[in-house]
Amino acid sequence: MNLGSKGAAYTSVLSSLITFSILLYLYTHGRAKVPLDLKYFKFHPYILVEIFKVALPNFLDDAIWSFSMSFINVILIGTMGAIGPILYSVSNKIRTLLNAPIKGYGRGLMSVKGHLFGAEQFDKLEEMYNYVLKISVSLHLS
Numbered sequence: 666m667n668l669g670s671k672g673a674a675y676t677s678v679l680s681s682l683i684t685f686s687i688l689l690y691l692y693t694h695g696r697a698k699v700p701l702d703l704k705y706f707k708f709h710p711y712i713l714v715e716i717f718k719v720a721l722p723n724f725l726d727d728a729i730w731s732f733s734m735s736f737i738n739v740i741l742i743g744t745m746g747a748i749g750p751i752l753y754s755v756s757n758k759i760r761t762l763l764n765a766p767i768k769g770y771g772r773g774l775m776s777v778k779g780h781l782f783g784a785e786q787f788d789k790l791e792e793m794y795n796y797v798l799k800i801s802v803s804l805h806l807s
Contacts, residue, residue, distance in 0.1 A: 767801045 668675065691697055741749030774797045781790040 767804055770797050770801055770804075773797075 692701070737753070738750050741753055745752070774793065777793055778790055781787075781793060
């Protein structure tokens with residue numbers, strides 16, 4: 666449609682509006698499984714502190730990444746022009762796609778090791794860890 670980056674922004678907003686509309690429809694027509702009522706919301710400062718403790722490392726990681734990306738984009742635009750950030754973005758998407766199986770094995774390992782740890786099956790825990798490590802390294806090297 667020849668809208669360029671403006672079109673990407675429009676589609677992002679449109680997809681969010683469609684999702685919101687569907688969720689609002691499901692909730693207002695009684696199809697939601699979780700009722701939203703103020704009686705279920707209780708303010709406890711210690712819960713906010715715990716959420717902050719868990720979220721802070723991820724927030725700092727994202728903030729540092731965003732800050733450094735602004736410098737990388739300036740360098741890419743200065744050396745390659747407008748195509749620089751696009752090529753960098755595409756290469757990151759390809760890298761993410763290639764690393765997806767390794768991340769999948771890692772996430773699967775997290776849930777299985779939690780189960781094995783809870784069941785106190787430590788011998789299987791080490792075996793599972795070594796198995797996933799071998800698969801991940803072989804995928805990474807291939």
